[in-house]
Amino acid sequence: MVDVAIMGYGVVGSGVAEIIVTHKESLAKRAKEEINIKYILDIREFPGNPLEEKFTKDFNVILNDDDVKVVVEVMGGLHPAYDFVRQCLERGKSVVTSNKELVAAKGAELLQLAQDKNVNFLFEASVGGGIPIIRPMSQCLAANDVVEVAGILNGTTNFILTKMIRDQMSFEDALALAQSLGYAEKDPTADIEGLDAVRKICILASLAYGKHVYPDNIHTEGISKITLDDVSYASAWGGVIKLIGSVKKLDDGRIDIFVAPMLLPQSSQLAGVDDVFNGIMVRGDSTGDVVFYGKGAGKMPTASAVVADVIDCIKHFKARKYLYWADGEEGYVLPYEDSVCAMYIRASYSDGTDIDAVAKKIFGKINMIARTSSGKNEAAFITEEMTVKKFNALADELEKSGVKIESRIRMGDL
Amino acid sequence: MVDVAIMGYGVVGSGVAEIIVTHKESLAKRAKEEINIKYILDIREFPGNPLEEKFTKDFNVILNDDDVKVVVEVMGGLHPAYDFVRQCLERGKSVVTSNKELVAAKGAELLQLAQDKNVNFLFEASVGGGIPIIRPMSQCLAANDVVEVAGILNGTTNFILTKMIRDQMSFEDALALAQSLGYAEKDPTADIEGLDAVRKICILASLAYGKHVYPDNIHTEGISKITLDDVSYASAWGGVIKLIGSVKKLDDGRIDIFVAPMLLPQSSQLAGVDDVFNGIMVRGDSTGDVVFYGKGAGKMPTASAVVADVIDCIKHFKARKYLYWADGEEGYVLPYEDSVCAMYIRASYSDGTDIDAVAKKIFGKINMIARTSSGKNEAAFITEEMTVKKFNALADELEKSGVKIESRIRMGDL
Numbered sequence: 001m002v003d004v005a006i007m008g009y010g011v012v013g014s015g016v017a018e019i020i021v022t023h024k025e026s027l028a029k030r031a032k033e034e035i036n037i038k039y040i041l042d043i044r045e046f047p048g049n050p051l052e053e054k055f056t057k058d059f060n061v062i063l064n065d066d067d068v069k070v071v072v073e074v075m076g077g078l079h080p081a082y083d084f085v086r087q088c089l090e091r092g093k094s095v096v097t098s099n100k101e102l103v104a105a106k107g108a109e110l111l112q113l114a115q116d117k118n119v120n121f122l123f124e125a126s127v128g129g130g131i132p133i134i135r136p137m138s139q140c141l142a143a144n145d146v147v148e149v150a151g152i153l154n155g156t157t158n159f160i161l162t163k164m165i166r167d168q169m170s171f172e173d174a175l176a177l178a179q180s181l182g183y184a185e186k187d188p189t190a191d192i193e194g195l196d197a198v199r200k201i202c203i204l205a206s207l208a209y210g211k212h213v214y215p216d217n218i219h220t221e222g223i224s225k226i227t228l229d230d231v232s233y234a235s236a237w238g239g240v241i242k243l244i245g246s247v248k249k250l251d252d253g254r255i256d257i258f259v260a261p262m263l264l265p266q267s268s269q270l271a272g273v274d275d276v277f278n279g280i281m282v283r284g285d286s287t288g289d290v291v292f293y294g295k296g297a298g299k300m301p302t303a304s305a306v307v308a309d310v311i312d313c314i315k316h317f318k319a320r321k322y323l324y325w326a327d328g329e330e331g332y333v334l335p336y337e338d339s340v341c342a343m344y345i346r347a348s349y350s351d352g353t354d355i356d357a358v359a360k361k362i363f364g365k366i367n368m369i370a371r372t373s374s375g376k377n378e379a380a381f382i383t384e385e386m387t388v389k390k391f392n393a394l395a396d397e398l399e400k401s402g403v404k405i406e407s408r409i410r411m412g413d414l
Numbered sequence: 415m416v417d418v419a420i421m422g423y424g425v426v427g428s429g430v431a432e433i434i435v436t437h438k439e440s441l442a443k444r445a446k447e448e449i450n451i452k453y454i455l456d457i458r459e460f461p462g463n464p465l466e467e468k469f470t471k472d473f474n475v476i477l478n479d480d481d482v483k484v485v486v487e488v489m490g491g492l493h494p495a496y497d498f499v500r501q502c503l504e505r506g507k508s509v510v511t512s513n514k515e516l517v518a519a520k521g522a523e524l525l526q527l528a529q530d531k532n533v534n535f536l537f538e539a540s541v542g543g544g545i546p547i548i549r550p551m552s553q554c555l556a557a558n559d560v561v562e563v564a565g566i567l568n569g570t571t572n573f574i575l576t577k578m579i580r581d582q583m584s585f586e587d588a589l590a591l592a593q594s595l596g597y598a599e600k601d602p603t604a605d606i607e608g609l610d611a612v613r614k615i616c617i618l619a620s621l622a623y624g625k626h627v628y629p630d631n632i633h634t635e636g637i638s639k640i641t642l643d644d645v646s647y648a649s650a651w652g653g654v655i656k657l658i659g660s661v662k663k664l665d666d667g668r669i670d671i672f673v674a675p676m677l678l679p680q681s682s683q684l685a686g687v688d689d690v691f692n693g694i695m696v697r698g699d700s701t702g703d704v705v706f707y708g709k710g711a712g713k714m715p716t717a718s719a720v721v722a723d724v725i726d727c728i729k730h731f732k733a734r735k736y737l738y739w740a741d742g743e744e745g746y747v748l749p750y751e752d753s754v755c756a757m758y759i760r761a762s763y764s765d766g767t768d769i770d771a772v773a774k775k776i777f778g779k780i781n782m783i784a785r786t787s788s789g790k791n792e793a794a795f796i797t798e799e800m801t802v803k804k805f806n807a808l809a810d811e812l813e814k815s816g817v818k819i820e821s822r823i824r825m826g827d828l
Contacts, residue, residue, distance in 0.1 A: 019557055019700060030556045130701030135553060136546035142444045143433055143721030269707065272686050286433060286718030287544030290708035293683070294701060304700035307557030 002031070002314050003038040005062040007084060008075035009046065009055070012098050012125070015303025016072055017051060020310075027307070031314040038068055041075075063087055070313045072306055073097040082106055089113045089121060094313040098125035098306050104199035108212035108327040115324060120316060122309035122323065127153065127200045128278050130301025131294040132308075137207055137282060138323055144284030146208040150246040150414050151280035152273050153200040153259075155296045156184045156191040157223050157243045162274045164231050165240055171226060183276060193222035194243065194259040201245030204280070205257050209249060212328040219258040219336035226261055230346060230407050233380040236371035237344075239265045242273070244412055256334045262412035263344045263382075270414050281414060337389035342411040344369075345395070346380040349403045355379045362397050382411060416445070416728050417452040419476040421498060422489035423460065423469070426512050426539070429717025430486055431465060434724075441721070445728040452482055455489075477501055484727045486720055487511040496520055503527045503535060508727040512539035512720050518613035522626035522741040529738060534730060536723035536737065541567065541614045542692050544715025545708040546722075551621055551696060552737055558698030560622040564660040564828050565694035566687050567614040567673075569710045570598045570605040571637050571657045576688045578645050579654055585640060597690055607636035608657065608673040615659030618694070619671050623663060626742040633672040633750035640675055644760060644821050647794040650785035651758075653679045656687070658826055670748045676826035677758045677796075684828050695828060751803035756825040758783075759809070760794040763817045769793045776811050796825060 004020075006013050020027065020035050028034045039062050040054045049055075059080075062068055071088045073095055075081045081102050085095050089110060097103065103110075103123045114121035124134045128151075137146070152158050156178055163174035175192065178184035190196045198220045205213040223243050234241050242264055247257040264271045269291050273279030278296025283289050295301045349355050359366050359381055367382040383391065395405055418434075420427050434441065434449050442448045453476050454468045463469070473494075476482055485502045487509055489495045495516050499509050503524060511517065517524075517540045528535035538548045542565075551560070566572050570592055577588035589606065592598035604610050612634045619627045637657050648655050656678055661671040678685045683705050687693030692710025697703050709715045763769050773780050773795055781796040797805065809819055 015700075023557065023559065026559060027557065130698070131704055132546075132550035132553075132555065136550050139546070139549060139722060139726060141546065141718075141722065142725045143437065143441065143718040145437065145440060284544070284718065286429075286714040288709045288712075288715055290545050290706070292704070292706060294704035298702075300700040301702055304555075304557040304698065308553060308555065311556045312553060 001034045001036050002069055003036050003065070003067045004070040004072060004310060005039040005041065005068045006037060006072045006074065007041040007059070007062070008073065009040050009042040009044070010074065010076070011299045012074040012302045012306065013040070013072070015299040016074060016306050019300070019303050019307045027311060031311040033314050035310065035314070038065070059084055063091055068093060069317070070094045070096065070310055072310060073099055073102070074306065075099070076101070078102060078105055085110060086113065089117055089119060092117050092119055094120040094122075096122045096306055096309040096313060098123070098302055100126040100196070100199040100203060104202045104215050107203065107206055108325055111324050120313045122312060123203070124309050125302045125305035127203050128280060128292065128294070129296040129298060130305050131278060131280065131292050131296060132305070133204070133280050133292050134207060134323070136292070137204070141282060141284050141287065141290070144286045146249070146282060147285055148246070148248045148283040149201070149204045149208055149280065150244055150270070150412075151201070151204070152242055152270055152278050153197040153245045153280070153296065154191055154243060155276035155278055156188070157197070158273065158278070159183050159276045160192070161223060161226070161241060161243065164226070164228060165235070168228060170228060171224065192224050194220040197243060197245045198259045201247055201257060201259060205247040205255060206325045207323070208247065209255060210325045211332055212325055213255070213257060213333065214328055218333065219260065221260040223261050225407060227407065229375075230409060232371050232373070233344070233346060233369050234263050237263070237369045237382070239263050240271050241409060242270060244270070244414070250334060254332055254334045256339050258336055258339065260410050262410050264412045264414060268412065268414045337387065337392070339388050340385055341388070342385045343383045343391050344380065344409040344411060345383065346378070346406045347398070347403045348406055349377050349379070351377065353377075353402065355403065358401055358403060359398065362394050362401070415448045415450050416483055417450050417479070417481045418484040418486060418724060419453040419455065419482045420451060420486045420488065421455040421473070421476070422487065423454050423456040423458070424488065424490070425713045426488040426716050426720065427454070427486070429713040430488060430720050433714070433717050433721045441725065445725040447728050449724065449728070452479070473498055477505055482507060483731070484508045484510065484724055486724060487513055487516070488720065489513070490515070492516060492519055499524060500527065503531055503533060506531050506533055508534040508536070510536050510720055510723040510727060512537070512716055514540040514610070514613040514617060518616045518629050521617065521620055522739055525738050534727045536726060537617070538723050539716045539719035541617050542694055542706065542708070543710040543712060544719050545692060545694065545706050545710060546719070547618070547694050547706050548621065548737070550706070551618065555696060555698050555701065555704070558700045560663070560696060561699055562660070562662045562697040563615070563618045563622055563694065564658055564684070564826075565615070565618070566656055566684055566692050567611040567659045567694070567710065568605055568657060569690035569692055570602065571611070572687065572692070573597050573690045574606070575637060575640070575655060575657065578640070578642060579649070582642060584642060585638065606638050608634040611657060611659045612673045615661055615671060615673060619661040619669060620739045621737070622661065623669060624739045625746055626739055627669070627671060627747060628742055632747065633674065635674040637675050639821060641821065643789075644823060646785050646787070647758070647760060647783050648677050651677070651783045651796070653677050654685050655823060656684060658684070658828070664748060668746055668748045670753050672750055672753065674824050676824050678826045678828060682826065682828045751801065751806070753802050754799055755802070756799045757797045757805050758794065758823040758825060759797065760792070760820045761812070761817045762820055763791050763793070765791065767791070767816065769817065772815055772817060773812065776808050776815070
């Protein structure tokens, strides 16, 4: 029998407890040991809960009990989670977490500590909820050089965009619907501004290329500026707008990484990933494109990924660890302005402007998009590929010539 | 440095050698050991091949060299592969194979032998080519009860069906095209009659539910009877026909498993898996549906999956094995005639038949499908759910009433 502790009895934590209790026998078979929840750490009281006697408010009870071999951290947030996890690892306990903020901010340090202490630090649930992605990437794709990873990493924004695309709902209405369904928080900033997605793509980038990528300085655009006009032009062009986290290895060893809404062709493998689903494409030099698809969040999917990691810890108490990446390095991330892409522009202009001529003069070759219900003095077009820096300069020029850019969206070739 | 041997220098075997040579450094980093190809077993000569000195025609050279810790079996076929693999495991060597025929026929026995000898027997490449599916299923989904596994498991038939659906190519023309592109063998029976797919779903079923399922007695239908008329009715109904391997756990502990063409709604997660791609849906009680998608065959994708297994063997020389399932049992597989589904029927009838009335009288509630270019005296409809046995009896009745059933296709609710 193996004693485990669960830190945090919120949505995911209660799901973890539920799976361990309800799947007791099948888990024991898979882990070759029975799993016993010895403690649950939470500052709140849960009177009448069938696990009531397991609750504690004192982290040190868990830390100092050497029978507790595996600690599940599902509190979320950086503090005190970071401090607790560090102490557990130092004490020789394996740690499983679903906390993407923690892994994105402190992954390299905690992986090193786990290695030093010969324990495991696993975080399958931190990206993609119940979709297996961390382990397949680190193991099954081990014989590949990963060329690119790109994904729809946030279910809330994907739900909102799907409502905008399918039902012509405005961004505001779709957000309100997402909130009323419990998909979005009251303060939806972390989701809609891409902060959640950037943590996840940083974790995937760290894993794929072996060096920690900190989310702080990564270009991060959300979806709050996407309008129904853009959705309609995207559709006229034959595509959809999706919020994408992407990382690509460059020939010089640097990585090109960002989170931004992208206009994807309908044929893209990620174009059909709708609603709250996540989809992650891993492009390997040998495998070609492999796509992982499923519910990226939610109590039970996330909890099941956590429990799978717990089983793995138990099966590998004395074995080598799977995961490792080194700390980040100065200059490792390509400045976003050097990133190369084609851009979609939607613009408005005053009467008498020959928008086609003006845009061509400034951008060179462009691809105008026509939609059936096009507004007056409105145009949308797609540029050739260029650096973001060059694009911004040309966009400035366009605006100086009296044309107003209403929106700009990166084109995706996924 | 770890010595490995490759048995079989065909498409996959040469790909394995290529990856080991070209990715030498990154593999050494991941395996924590350099991988050295010591022998390649093939009865053919490869004069001028850069690895020429490694070739041997004598299996015993490999078997008796105790420095060879990992043997890659990519010969295909059951004999002599089975005998060679068995001997290697008995001698204490880990074995990695891409041979689905071998795993489907002898998996339980070889896994038991590997366990007895404390070595690994891994076969990620046997299903889904480069798509990681064996390991994610056995590990990441460890905290789930697997409710159902269903997939497009054969790229050749999926290519043929895609050509029929997209380009209205006949089955014969699409097959000829697949052959000319090298996707189908000269004798395409194993692909088009579902024999390849049934081996794969048997492997996935064995893994998901822990008991070996032998492909011999599993209901296996191919796509050679699918016509453009069916494709067109499917489209009129709002769906596509795909060759699906499916296994579901029943409440009584038995499994419902088969390979058959299925009519899937356009909204199905597998409906959009086109061309030579494979897609595998794993439905877990906690995760919900997780879909894995990618190239299911091909030299480099398959070879990269083999090499990933080799790395795993090297990293886990002294660790416990991942994979295990017990031998099969009498009565474990539901007889196909007890399987429950709705059915699509296309029928022709003689002048004056009130097909609607006749079909309703026999089948009860049905859903007629209309297509724009419907032929004279032709109808298609979908029945309610019933056992295959009952359906067959009613279908007989329909035929006795003078209606000819041109085709019958199982409906899928994936």
